Amino acid sequence: MRLVSVQAERAYEVVINCQWREEFLELSESRARVAVVMSAAMVDFIGELPGIDADLHIFTIPDSEAGKSVETLNNLWTWLGAVGFTRSDLIIGIGGGAATDIAGFAAATWLRGVDWVAIPTTLAGMVDAAIGGKTGMNSGYGKNLIGSFHSPIRVVVDTSWLSSLSDRDFAAGLAEVIKCGFISEPRILELLEDKHLDEIRNDGPLVEELISLAVSIKSKVVGVDFKDNFAREVLNYGHTLGHAVELHSHFDLRHGEAVAIGMIFVAELARLQGILSQDIVDLHRNILVRLGLPVSYSRDAWDALYRNLAMDKKTRGNSIRFVALSGIGQTLRLENLAEPELRAAYERISS
Numbered sequence: 260m261r262l263v264s265v266q267a268e269r270a271y272e273v274v275i276n277c278q279w280r281e282e283f284l285e286l287s288e289s290r291a292r293v294a295v296v297m298s299a300a301m302v303d304f305i306g307e308l309p310g311i312d313a314d315l316h317i318f319t320i321p322d323s324e325a326g327k328s329v330e331t332l333n334n335l336w337t338w339l340g341a342v343g344f345t346r347s348d349l350i351i352g353i354g355g356g357a358a359t360d361i362a363g364f365a366a367a368t369w370l371r372g373v374d375w376v377a378i379p380t381t382l383a384g385m386v387d388a389a390i391g392g393k394t395g396m397n398s399g400y401g402k403n404l405i406g407s408f409h410s411p412i413r414v415v416v417d418t419s420w421l422s423s424l425s426d427r428d429f430a431a432g433l434a435e436v437i438k439c440g441f442i443s444e445p446r447i448l449e450l451l452e453d454k455h456l457d458e459i460r461n462d463g464p465l466v467e468e469l470i471s472l473a474v475s476i477k478s479k480v481v482g483v484d485f486k487d488n489f490a491r492e493v494l495n496y497g498h499t500l501g502h503a504v505e506l507h508s509h510f511d512l513r514h515g516e517a518v519a520i521g522m523i524f525v526a527e528l529a530r531l532q533g534i535l536s537q538d539i540v541d542l543h544r545n546i547l548v549r550l551g552l553p554v555s556y557s558r559d560a561w562d563a564l565y566r567n568l569a570m571d572k573k574t575r576g577n578s579i580r581f582v583a584l585s586g587i588g589q590t591l592r593l594e595n596l597a598e599p600e601l602r603a604a605y606e607r608i609s610s
Contacts, residue, residue, distance in 0.1 A: 261467070263474045266482040267392050267410045273474050275385075276467050279378050279417035280309050283351070286376055286413060287311040292348040294339065296362035298322040301354050301380070304423070313349075316342050324510040326357050327396040329405075335365040350375040356388025356514065360403070363394030367409030377411045380420040382432025383515055386439070386473035389414050391481045391494075401570035402502045408486050416474075418467060421460075430456055430550045431515030434497075437546055438518060439473040442496050443480075445587050447472050448546065456550050493590045496582045497522030500605075503567035507560055512553070519552035520608065525593075528604035529583040532593065539587060558609035561602060568601075 261275040274282065287293050292314045297305075299319045308315065318338050320326040350373060352362025359377040366375035377389035395406020421429065433451075440447030450469060451459070459465060477494060484490035501521030505512060512520075526543045529535035547554050556564075568579050579601075580594040 261471050263471065263478050265390065265410070265478040267485045268408065269410055269412075271410055271412050271414070273390060273414040273416060273478070275416040275471055275474065276418050277415060279415050279420075282413070282415040282417075283378070284309050284311060286351070286415075287313050287315075287349065290347070290349045292316065292342060292344055294318055294342070294344060294348070294350045295353060296320060296335065296350060296365065297353040297358055298326065301358070305353070314342070320358065320361060323355065323357050324397060324402075327361050327403075329396065331361055332365060332368075332396055335361070336369065339365070339369050344369060344373070346370045346373055348373060351378060352376070352389075353378045353380065354384070355379065355381040356384045359384055359389045360393075360395055360406075363392075363409055363411065364396055364406055366411075367394050367407040372409060374412050375409070376413050376415065378415045378417070381424060382421060382429055382470075383435055383513075384432075385416045385418075385470055386432065387435040387477065387494075389416075390474055390477045391491075392485065393487075401567065402505055404570065416470065418463070418470070421466065426456055426460075426551065427516075428513065429460060430552055431513035433459070433469075433550055434515030434519045434522075434547070434552055436469050436473045437550075438494075438496050438522060439476045441522070441543070441584060441587060442493050442582075442590050443476045443588055444472055448542070448587070451546055451550075454549070459550075492580075492582055492592070496584070496590070497525060499568060499579070499581050500524045500564065503564045504556055504560075506567050507563050516553050519547045519554060520556050523547065523554045523608050524604055525581050525583050527607045528581065528593065528596075528601065529585070531600070531604055531607075532583075532596075534583070534585045534591070536586075539584065555608050555610040558606070561605050561609070564605070565598060565601065 263273040290313045294316045350366040352359040379385045379389040392410035395403045398404040497518040501518040504517040526540045583593045
């Protein structure tokens with residue numbers, strides 16, 4: 260078992276390679292009520308939850324991004340009120356990033372903030388969504404536009420969940436790990452070099468090492484800039500176009516798949532601006548393609564994507580801002596670029 264400490268508005272630990280049921284029991288001690296937020300599919304998959312002394316309530320939400328809506332949040336508030344949920348009780352989100360995002364937002368807004376725990380069941384959730392205290396939901400105008408910063412009291416990473424993931428979902432989670440490699444930790448890229456997806460999935464110690472490295476990187480950034488004022492933006496490498504692609508695809512693409520496209524786009528953009536070498540652009544493409552991740556998107560989608568970019572959280576006024584690289588581990592911001600410059604980069608990844 261590995262522990263990664265996160266220092267945000269409060270200190271908490273990410274517990275890696277543990278038994279989630281044992282953590283569930285420990286965290287539920289001394290609580291009068293425990294509310295578990297997860298999808299109906301997850302309820303069926305898990306079966307019975309561990310028996311606890313607390314009054315246990317299971318709140319089911321729609322699966323994936325459909326669960327991150329105002330309707331879902333309103334239902335959660337109604338349920339919490341109906342069971343008399345108090346400030347000393349506990350919310351536990353079990354599932355992928357969408358489930359922990361909305362569970363955390365419910366915890367942040369109920370009684371102006373109650374304790375919550377994230378138990379991510381996907382690789383993307385383990386290395387990204389459940390870490391850092393960002394909670395929220397989607398708007399019709401974009402992803403995660405409504406939310407708050409409210410850290411969990413613990414993140415429970417049980418890697419046994421990963422065996423239930425499809426290859427597609429596992430690869431999508433690796434996109435967030437790869438992002439960490441490019442922005443901060445070359446060791447990640449070295450560990451993934453020349454490896455195919457099945458080699459990675461079948462190497463438990465390697466997966467645990469990749470998770471630990473990615474979580475450590477995110478914890479360091481969050482400790483410096485919890486509320487995303489500037490430094491934390493580096494974690495959004497590939498996410499500016501990625502979120503636009505997700506919205507355009509109506510979330511048919513996985514988050515990591517969209518981020519993979521976004522990373523290729525911003526790498527090409529940086530190359531066209533003369534700040535990134537072709538070798539590093541090629542390294543992006545080689546790693547992502549070997550893992551089965553997409554590196555292109557529809558040529559006809561550009562006009563819609565450009566409109567979506569204006570709603571990105573990093574946009575300031577009328578300036579669309581991108582996190583970019585000048586080298587591995589060397590991040591900067593590109594902003595005030597004209598639409599033709601952005602379109603030129605997009606044309607290099609369009610199909």
